[in-house]
Amino acid sequence: MGHAGNTNVWESGESVDRRTQLADIVTQIAAERGLDHVSVREVASAAGVSIGAVQHHFRSKDALLLAAFQRYADTLGDRIRAMDQSGKPRDVVRKLLLELLPLDGPRSTETRMFIAFAARAIVTPELAHVYHEGLGQLRTVVTHLVELAQQSGDAVTHVSADTLARTLLAVADGATLQTVTSPDEGAVTHAVAEIDAALGFVFPGY
Amino acid sequence: MGHAGNTNVWESGESVDRRTQLADIVTQIAAERGLDHVSVREVASAAGVSIGAVQHHFRSKDALLLAAFQRYADTLGDRIRAMDQSGKPRDVVRKLLLELLPLDGPRSTETRMFIAFAARAIVTPELAHVYHEGLGQLRTVVTHLVELAQQSGDAVTHVSADTLARTLLAVADGATLQTVTSPDEGAVTHAVAEIDAALGFVFPGY
Known part of the structure; x- marks a missing residue:
């Protein structure tokens, strides 16, 4: 390790882009080969730069993972903000x-x-904090949409909007966990069916 | 590494117990410090035995993880078989x-x-297989109970028992994922509320 690497190529005004590029490389390595393979050394190798150049931006494995997760949260946030939210709450929640x-x-x-x-967040409070910050933001949006639907008579009211939002997000997280680990090609179809079943219960007017 | 360790203490007829003890140590390390810390070396150290003694039973990190997960699945299966299943299907599903x-x-x-x-199963087909085998067994039990309730009029019938079972298990997995990573003491309460909301939808007669 050490900080003696050639960091010239990173010393421009493009730090943000460089960080983003490295975060994307972390995501790729984690998705394809697992978190075990994420390290300053592996990321430097995959990026074709020196270890010092990576360390200029990220000093540890946790810093790399945090950047990758933050990038995921940002991208997801951008996609959700860019969504057409003009439809009925149920349709917007489904898209989300x-x-x-x-x-x-x-x-x-x-x-x-x-x-x-998320698995690493179990033993790393700093990562858990970022995960739950993002989850909290999603929950705020979904809860608001469920409340709107409750007011218009499109969602059930015998359960609180907060619990309904939490339940819908639990289905999405559980379905995602089961899908990404499944050897079965039909897993995605089942995941969508689970989301639709849950939506059908929360918004029975459809 | 190497196989030169003192394996005397393991050479008795208690292989099954030894394997179980080592699997429990793997679970403890994974839960407390994360999978990064699970290795033949770390497990040997925590067990107070030689590396060779561990390697006699488990040759790799994946073999250790597989044993720990199999032990989890077995324990869970034992608990479920030991459950009082005399109540209504909804109550049995809730307990499960x-x-x-x-x-x-x-x-x-x-x-x-x-x-x-599960996170490691994403990149390790052998682990994914064991996870989905266990999930499939759970799904068989829950689907059967939902079918019984559908026949007696206690569960909704506009969604298939299979999809209802998958949705309930997705809520449980999602709620578990969110709870074990949550810094919030109230997370368990929310998890139970999510399960109860989902059960209320599937078994509306209660």
Whole structure:
């Protein structure tokens, strides 16, 4: 290790882009080969730069993972903000929950990294904090949409909007966990069916 | 590494017990410090035996993890078989789902190991196979109970028993994932509320 690497190429004004590039490499390694293979050394090798160049931005494995997870949360947040939210609350919630599932290649990579990250968050409070910050933001959005639907008579009211939102997000997280580990090609279909079953219960008017 | 360790203490007829003891040590390390710390060397050190003695039973990290996960699945299976199944299907399903949550110390340790294991299963087909074998057995039991309730009019019938069972198990897995990573003491209460909300939808007659 050590800080003696050639950091010239990183010393420009493009630090943010460099950090993003490295975070994407971390995501790729975590998704394809597992967190065991994420290290300053492996990331430097995959990026084709020196160890010192990576250490200029990220000093440890946890710092790398944090950057990758933050990038996932940011990308997810961007996608959710960019969503057409003009429909009925149920339709917006459905789109939001489907954004969490590994429905295509890039999202499969993201969710594999997310599960690996969550597993490490169990023993790393700093990572757990970032995960629950992101989960809390999602819950705020879903709770708000469920409340709107409760007011318009489209969602059940015998359970609190908060618990309904938590339950929907639990289905999405559980379905994601089961899908990314499944050898079965039909897992994604089942995951969507689970989301739709849960939505059907929360929004029975459809 | 190498196989030169003193394996005398393991050469008795107690192989099964030794394997179980080592699996429990793996679970403890994975739950407390994370999978990064599970290795033949670390397990030997925690068990107070030689590396060769561990290698006599488990040749690699994956073999250790597999043993720990198999032990979790066996323990869970024993608990489920020992459950009083005389009640209504909804009550039996509830008890079964609560067995999956980190509701007490030992189950918290188990579920932390389970999430770490599932994360590694993403990149290790052999581990994924064991996870999905166990999940499939749980799903068979829950599906059967939901079918019984559908026949007696206690469960909804507009969604298939298979999808209902998958949805309930997704809530349990999602709630477990969120609870074991949560810094919030109230997380377990929320997890149970999510299970009860989902049960209320599947078994509306209660």
